[in-house]
Amino acid sequence: MALGIGCTARPGNSRNNKTGSWRVFYPVMDTEKCTKCGTCQLICPEGCIDQNPDKTYSIDLDFCKGCGMCAEECPDKAKAISMVMEEK
Amino acid sequence: MEGSIAIAETVRLCRPQVIPAYPITPQTHIVEGLASIIADGRLDAEYICVESEFSALSACIGASTAGSRVYSATTSQGLALMTEVVFNSAGMRLPIVMGIANRAISAPLSIWNDQQDSIMMRDSGWIQLYAEDNQEAIDMHILAYKVCEDHNILLPAFVCFDGFILSHVYEPVDIPSQELVDEFLGPFNPYQKLDPKDPISFGMYATPEYYMEFRYEHDQAVHRAAEAIKKYGKEFGEMFGRDYSELVVGYKLEDADIAIVAMGSICGTVKDAIDEMRADGKKVGLLNLRCFRPFPSTDVAKALAHVNTIAVLDKNVSLGAKGAAAIEIKEACYGSNIPVYDYILGLGGRDVRKKDIKKIVELAEKGEGDMFYGLREEVL
Numbered sequence: 001m002a003l004g005i006g007c008t009a010r011p012g013n014s015r016n017n018k019t020g021s022w023r024v025f026y027p028v029m030d031t032e033k034c035t036k037c038g039t040c041q042l043i044c045p046e047g048c049i050d051q052n053p054d055k056t057y058s059i060d061l062d063f064c065k066g067c068g069m070c071a072e073e074c075p076d077k078a079k080a081i082s083m084v085m086e087e088k
Numbered sequence: 089m090e091g092s093i094a095i096a097e098t099v100r101l102c103r104p105q106v107i108p109a110y111p112i113t114p115q116t117h118i119v120e121g122l123a124s125i126i127a128d129g130r131l132d133a134e135y136i137c138v139e140s141e142f143s144a145l146s147a148c149i150g151a152s153t154a155g156s157r158v159y160s161a162t163t164s165q166g167l168a169l170m171t172e173v174v175f176n177s178a179g180m181r182l183p184i185v186m187g188i189a190n191r192a193i194s195a196p197l198s199i200w201n202d203q204q205d206s207i208m209m210r211d212s213g214w215i216q217l218y219a220e221d222n223q224e225a226i227d228m229h230i231l232a233y234k235v236c237e238d239h240n241i242l243l244p245a246f247v248c249f250d251g252f253i254l255s256h257v258y259e260p261v262d263i264p265s266q267e268l269v270d271e272f273l274g275p276f277n278p279y280q281k282l283d284p285k286d287p288i289s290f291g292m293y294a295t296p297e298y299y300m301e302f303r304y305e306h307d308q309a310v311h312r313a314a315e316a317i318k319k320y321g322k323e324f325g326e327m328f329g330r331d332y333s334e335l336v337v338g339y340k341l342e343d344a345d346i347a348i349v350a351m352g353s354i355c356g357t358v359k360d361a362i363d364e365m366r367a368d369g370k371k372v373g374l375l376n377l378r379c380f381r382p383f384p385s386t387d388v389a390k391a392l393a394h395v396n397t398i399a400v401l402d403k404n405v406s407l408g409a410k411g412a413a414a415i416e417i418k419e420a421c422y423g424s425n426i427p428v429y430d431y432i433l434g435l436g437g438r439d440v441r442k443k444d445i446k447k448i449v450e451l452a453e454k455g456e457g458d459m460f461y462g463l464r465e466e467v468l
Contacts (some may be wrong), residue, residue: 004280005181005242005279005305006179006180006181006182006242006280006281006291007179007180007294008131008288008290008292009288009289009292010287010288010289011287013289013292017295019295020297021295021296021297025464050388071141085273088214
């Protein structure tokens, strides 16, 4: 992305600005354990969890800020999401 | 003509399309004058009576991003209230020109002159020009628009003139003709603007991956402004007969042993004092800092290279350090071994007279400096 003078942005710019850069922990989804309940998608404040054709879920790490709410809210019987420290 | 009215009449010639302003002493006559000019139909502009200085500069941002040439003026507490918007407008790279009728900062409350208000905005990324007299104050308004609107610069500018000492003083001034100003400035040609047909957002946020690059580009633009001021200052001189191609101006400096460095209206007093000291055989000269941001370090070092003592007059103080100009002059002269002495003076309207300038030269000769000059010991 070239810098716009005065920090200007054209429409649709948020697709180009990857806002996941300041994450400390990132979520890892274990699709074997996942019960496909959809709680993680509902709870994600950034709307970056999408359902796959096989009804499991995947997380868009370009925009995930690593808040950990999906891992916290994933039902006890599944616990399919774990948070892992970012290595930079 | 009163300085403020001369400035209002000159701003009219620059054809700003929007003027959001809030009155504050000693700036009041300028915005009052502009309000009359617009009410009388002598300028086709939108005058916005805002409820605070914060709103004044915010409205300037709105109007400027919408593609209008804008003007406002303020001073002291008004400028302090604008602070957040001062930095925003600079970062958004909007060519806003604002007059600053320099006044002291509270507390204690003072409506009188010093230069603490604009110096407070030193690091904001605005260009800062300082006028010695009312002619310079009006010329610098025209010049500032030319520099700011250059697509290679795109910065806002303060035109600073001492409150009361210039703003309320009657002096003969040459107000240029509308034809010449039109020819010099031309219509405002915004680099980019808000347009529903071609949407754009200004002043977006920058993640850690981009913020530093924006600051770097902003810094580079302020540095580039030095050459732009010189170039357009020369053009201004060719067109209007008064040259502004130098950011620092010497007076009897070529053969001087002692150089006084000063900004603003005090330079007039210093010149008179120098004439009298020269008559007594003292080789004293003046370096007038016309432009404080960008700071012309190289020009300063070159102009002062031959002197043996430098006395800097600061109508401001960075509390706990020194006067703002002295800090920069020392930086500019680093490695030269010329002693630089700082004199904080004229704060809150304290008069500075010729005898004070002579006394300061005597102190500098004795190597006494880095002090508040003219303190009333009996009230301390």
